Amino acid sequence: MAGRRTSTAEAGARTTPTSTRGMRTRAALVAAARVVFGRDGYVNARIIDISQEADVAAGSFYTYFNSKEEIFQAVFEEVQEEMLHPRMAETGVHADVVSAIEANNRAYLDVYRRNAPLMAVIEQVATVNDDFRAMRLKRSRAFTGRNARSITRLQRMGLADPALDPVIAARAISGMVSRLAYTTFVLDDPLPFEVLVATTTRLWLNALRIPDELPSTSDVVADTA
Amino acid sequence: MAGRRTSTAEAGARTTPTSTRGMRTRAALVAAARVVFGRDGYVNARIIDISQEADVAAGSFYTYFNSKEEIFQAVFEEVQEEMLHPRMAETGVHADVVSAIEANNRAYLDVYRRNAPLMAVIEQVATVNDDFRAMRLKRSRAFTGRNARSITRLQRMGLADPALDPVIAARAISGMVSRLAYTTFVLDDPLPFEVLVATTTRLWLNALRIPDELPSTSDVVADTA
Amino acid sequence: MAGRRTSTAEAGARTTPTSTRGMRTRAALVAAARVVFGRDGYVNARIIDISQEADVAAGSFYTYFNSKEEIFQAVFEEVQEEMLHPRMAETGVHADVVSAIEANNRAYLDVYRRNAPLMAVIEQVATVNDDFRAMRLKRSRAFTGRNARSITRLQRMGLADPALDPVIAARAISGMVSRLAYTTFVLDDPLPFEVLVATTTRLWLNALRIPDELPSTSDVVADTA
Amino acid sequence: MAGRRTSTAEAGARTTPTSTRGMRTRAALVAAARVVFGRDGYVNARIIDISQEADVAAGSFYTYFNSKEEIFQAVFEEVQEEMLHPRMAETGVHADVVSAIEANNRAYLDVYRRNAPLMAVIEQVATVNDDFRAMRLKRSRAFTGRNARSITRLQRMGLADPALDPVIAARAISGMVSRLAYTTFVLDDPLPFEVLVATTTRLWLNALRIPDELPSTSDVVADTA
DNA sequence: CATGAATGAGCCTTCATTCAT
């Protein structure tokens, strides 16, 4: 009999090796991918570039990943991790809605700024790859859902414009900030960071008609996606 | 020659043909490009696909265009044209700021919805191609500039929140709407159209703190980019 | 949207072009494939070798065929054609069973001899590729079926050993000749052609116990697979 | 180094290890090779597959063998051993030619059946590798030579058709059986075993025109290759 | 102008083989 492997070897999932050397090489590849993706974008990045940047042979790439898509996945997860655990101090508990929102906006904008090239790539991939588009949409929905619930709560407390549809408002406001970050840091239309924070916060509050003077609260969650 | 990384496309500019047949072929190619770009995205679209969709030989493409980039340019200009001259009746003069903004949002969202696949492509291209990114930024700035001047005017008239930086506010609010359109029509997270119009308008007014009851005015221009 | 062509282009069946030039190139490729397959075997033949032998660029191969398997198919069909229409005069109507069988054996052995390298390749492919193995088995069965029916007829006429299972006997005898051809012409253990013809014919007759002196008949079909 | 066209494999002959561990590893590799060759065929079998099947590191393979060819050699020798010493009781001395031939056919077919996948591989290798083709031819000739001498003897005793060329007849008849075995067990066109034995025996006798009732003899050797 | 076959650079992916641990 012959059969079984007429062509491709079914791309058995490359396993993360336990050996120290393997871990190091894998890490080098992911780090290199960050550089290359950030520099060339997802579409123009070549496996060869990544291997070279990582100082390994072309074939070594395939010891750890099956495709560009797969290594992007790994890079993406790293960035996600950073996004979820911003390095800023100010994400703690806040005395009032205003400073909660501001802290959140600041944190988001800061991470975005620091990872601008990769954020651009993530944006691009959502545009090119169906799987990532779906993944991205799912993540957006999660964020938006939380914000929508916050808005509903504020509306019930009489603190937010009751005429607004919470879901759309949440989506719109989140989008406002992320879009602004994109324009500013990716398309590179620079603005002073603090003005950015102040204005987004102000717009956020205005948009919901949250009164300037506010009762102390920790009812608000203001995530951005 | 192959070289798919950097687009070569420097050869003698293909001229717009004088003959009727030439005009027809060129038009067929642009129309085909719309279809193919809309279906496959910019990155995945192949010259061959466009030629075939246009029922034209592969080589004929180069009679009119030097590259994918160049035919995209042509498609882009067509779409721009539509965006600037929306087919909706309501873009006339408006009695008040509110209905001016609403008409504008409605018009924008409507065009976006009708051209969703191509809007997605434009988004993708901005991501892949430096020239288009620059072009896109320039267009954004023009729109934003007008909006910023409107905001300034409203602030001077005491109708808009004076605490806002007009430029950033303009950019943020425009972005809010375009982002929402993107999510809704491209990422395909559907929402009822009228609710979309009402909510964006409301958020726009809120964000600027424009009072509900307003003096008649034609002072406001609310473009979106 | 993106999608559709994330990786391979679905390998649209290469069409046989109508243009003279195209026909010529395609023919050149098939002819080259005959040479290369005959020289290197199926497994060791490279697309590049075939293209070079045909004096065309590497990529041109794919204008006409999607794979080595596909061009082999084409070569195979040509050989089949020759096998079914041997160039020998003697395949006409025969006065008796003996000369019918002899003519058949002679024709078969002659074609085999002339196409020896390709017969070897066909043998090899049946060994490597499941589709061809199936194809080969099917063809064998067809041949064998006809022979089995002839044997049954001869048995009824009292001319062939009634103790034999016609199907197995047919398969065995056909195999005997094809195997001998393989050993002689492919493994290259040379024998005088006429002795080969005489002996196979004799063995064939003996095996079925067909008497030496025979009534005139055209009842026998003796194909070999 | 890669070079998959011509097997390199000239490095210093790996020695049979003296240590117990070494013996065990080597044996595991050969056993694994049997499995892998039988499953994937020679061409598609990869060194990695064999190592994995043997639960041994990829590099360990080269402690014992220089190439796929070399380990195949080892497997082949094992199979040869079995072919030469069939496990059937009936290969003893026989009262008459008929039962000698029948015993021989039965034994051959039985071994073939039990080793069908490997027989297929051996067939394939003869097709791909010149060294093995030569080896195979040599073995065939040895078998055939013995059979040819038996036929000559029978002819002299007036027991076999004197019109037959003993060498070709021997080759043809041996081929008949091996071919039948190939079709039945490898191409998988199944037939009842006993019918197979009876028919091959009958055909063998018929082909040589050995009379049904025979003097006792041990003059016949009927090997098959 | 149109045609469509031919070209060939470029990137991907596999896997035999080596070698430091």
Add this chain to the structure above:
DNA sequence: GATGAATGAAGGCTCATTCAT
């Protein structure tokens, strides 16, 4: 001896672009 990650040559395939008809 065993391990398994690293290497890199080899070949497959695609598709932008050219050019003879």
